Amino acid sequence: xxxxxxxxxxxxxxxxxxxxxxxxxxxxxxxxxxxxxxxxxxxxxxxxxxxxxxxxxxxxxxxxxxxxxxxxxxxxxxxxxxxxxxxxxxxxxxxxxxxxxxxxxxxxxxxxxxxxxxxxxxxxxxxxxxxxxxxxxxxxxxxxxxxxxxxxxxxxxxxxxxxxxxxxxxxxxxxxxxxxxxxxxxxxxxxxxxxxxxxxxxxxxxxxxxxxxxxxxxxxxxxxxxxxxxxxxxxxxxxxxxxxxxxxxxxxxxxxxxxxxxxxxxxxxxxxxxxxxxxxxxxxxxxxxxxxxxxxxxxxxxxxxxxxxxxxxxxxxxxxxxxxxxxxxxxxxxxx
Numbered sequence: 378x379x380x381x382x383x384x385x386x387x388x389x390x391x392x393x394x395x396x397x398x399x400x401x402x403x404x405x406x407x408x409x410x411x412x413x414x415x416x417x418x419x420x421x422x423x424x425x426x427x428x429x430x431x432x433x434x435x436x437x438x439x440x441x442x443x444x445x446x447x448x449x450x451x452x453x454x455x456x457x458x459x460x461x462x463x464x465x466x467x468x469x470x471x472x473x474x475x476x477x478x479x480x481x482x483x484x485x486x487x488x489x490x491x492x493x494x495x496x497x498x499x500x501x502x503x504x505x506x507x508x509x510x511x512x513x514x515x516x517x518x519x520x521x522x523x524x525x526x527x528x529x530x531x532x533x534x535x536x537x538x539x540x541x542x543x544x545x546x547x548x549x550x551x552x553x554x555x556x557x558x559x560x561x562x563x564x565x566x567x568x569x570x571x572x573x574x575x576x577x578x579x580x581x582x583x584x585x586x587x588x589x590x591x592x593x594x595x596x597x598x599x600x601x602x603x604x605x606x607x608x609x610x611x612x613x614x615x616x617x618x619x620x621x622x623x624x625x626x627x628x629x630x631x632x633x634x635x636x637x638x639x640x641x642x643x644x645x646x647x648x649x650x651x652x653x654x655x656x657x658x659x660x661x662x663x664x665x666x667x668x669x670x671x672x673x674x675x676x677x678x679x680x681x682x683x684x685x686x687x688x689x690x691x692x693x694x695x696x697x698x699x700x701x702x703x704x705x706x707x708x709x710x711x712x713x
Contacts, residue, residue: 398608399684399688400502400604400605400608401608402502402505402608404498404501404502404504404505407501407502407504407505408501409497409500409501409504409512410514411496411497411500411512411513411514411515411516412514412515412516413489413493413515413516413517413518414436414439414440414515414516414517414518415489415518416436416440416444416447416517416518416519417479417482417518417519417520417538418483419432419435419436420432420436420466420469420470420519420520421470421476421479421520423470424467424470424471425467426463426464426467427463429463429466429467429470430463432466433457433462433463433466434457436457437457437458439515439517440515440517440533440535441533442530443517443528443530443533443535444457444517445457446528446530446535447519447521447535448462448466450524451519451521451522451524451525451537452465452466452469452522454466454468454469469522475520475522477548478520478522478539478548479520481539481542481546481548482520482538482539482542485538485541485542485543485546485564486518486538486564489518492564492567492568493516495568495607496516496568496571499568499571499572499606499607500512500513500606502605502606502607502608503572503580503602503605503606506602506605506691506692506693507580507692507693507696510579510580511531511532511579511580513529513532513533513534513575514532514533515532515533515534516533516534516535516536516571517533517534517535517536518535518536518537518538519535519536519537519538520537520538520539521535521537521539521540522539523537523539523540523552524537525537525540526540526541526562526570526574527567527570527571527573527574528574529574529575529577529578529579530578531578531579534571534574534575536567536570536571540562541562541563541564541566541567542562542564543562543563543564544556544559544560544562544563549562555659556659557657557658557659557669558657560619561617565614566614566617568607568610569603569607569610569614569615569617572603572606572607573599573603576599576602576603576606577599580602580696581595581598581599581602581696583595584598584699585655587646587648587651588644588645588646588651589637589642589643589644589645589646589647589650589651589654589672590643590644590701590705591701592651592654592655592672592676593643593672593675593676593679594676594679594680594701594704594705595676596655596672596673596676596677597673597675597676597677597678597679597680597681598676598680598695598696599673600615600616600673600674600676600677600680601677601680601681601684601692601695602692602696603615604677605692611623616670616673616674616677618668618674619668622668623668625666625667625668626667626668626671626674628713629664629667630674630675630678630710631710631711631712631713632712633664633667633671633675634675634708634710637675643705651672654670654671654672654675655670655672655673656669656670657669657670658670678708678710679704679705679707679708680695680704682707682708682709683695683704683707683708685707686707687707
């Protein structure tokens with residue numbers, strides 16, 4: 378009898394824990410219609426000008442303005458409507474270096490099934506939390522020639538797969554990018570980039586403004602919405618930190634916030650300060666041993682505290698909330 382009661386008690390605790398997390402939800406009955414296209418393989422498999430004429434028409438029909446942006450801005454091959462486009466595409470697909478890059482893409486992304494499944498689940502979560510949110514109709518992969526990671530339009534997402542080959546990849550290691558940038562050129566962060574690009578383009582209005590507090594809350598809302606789309610992902614992945622960087626941020630949260638308050642920076646409009654705390658780089662200048670963008674981390678913590686203390690607030694309500702003092706009031710970091 379006691380054993381039976383103990384099992385019931387454990388089950389109740391588990392059920393309570395699940396209910397207490399508003400992001401731990403079942404989206405199996407949520408439907409999204411997203412099509413996936415491997416433009417990188419379509420192009421690399423077509424070597425002749427004649428075959429590329431046909432492929433160009435097909436890809437333009439699917440990709441529309443995003444494909445036009447790809448050929449004009451990334452490949453510098455001109456518009457897909459130009460008579461010369463197939464010739465320029467042949468230069469691209471037959472270039473020896475681009476063929477090597479494509480071989481590395483094929484090796485790293487033998488198939489796109491795992492990423493495809495994660496993207497679908499992420500947008501199911503977005504639809505659950507924001508039912509009327511815009512959703513992509515197509516996700517298109519390509520070789521952007523190291524021009525772009527993820528690009529979003531009002532209905533499509535483009536992914537430059539070569540930007541996610543991993544920092545230790547022999548091609549990536551030779552690129553003239555700073556190390557902190559190469560660190561994030563990993564497939565671990567691909568889904569984060571997909572979700573963040575979509576949110577910044579189509580869902581969350583840029584409310585970063587010109588003050589420290591407005592940046593805190595804008596980035597905090599963005600990170601919390603990313604967490605809602607990727608509830609099973611490590612928080613370090615959502616923030617595009619390494620595990621060690623995230624551990625440092627967690628351990629230093631109280632001291633950093635105390636320092637910001639003492640410096641009276643919360644309502645500052647110092648652009649240099651905002652760049653230091655919210656823009657990417659090797660570190661947050663002035664904080665020894667810190668990762669970059671520590672302001673984004675703090676903003677996320679502020680929003681998490683607000684949502685924990687106001688369980689009736691939906692994600693839609695959160696995004697719309699503009700009362701800075703109301704949100705900030707809930708944040709009381711504890712000393713480790």
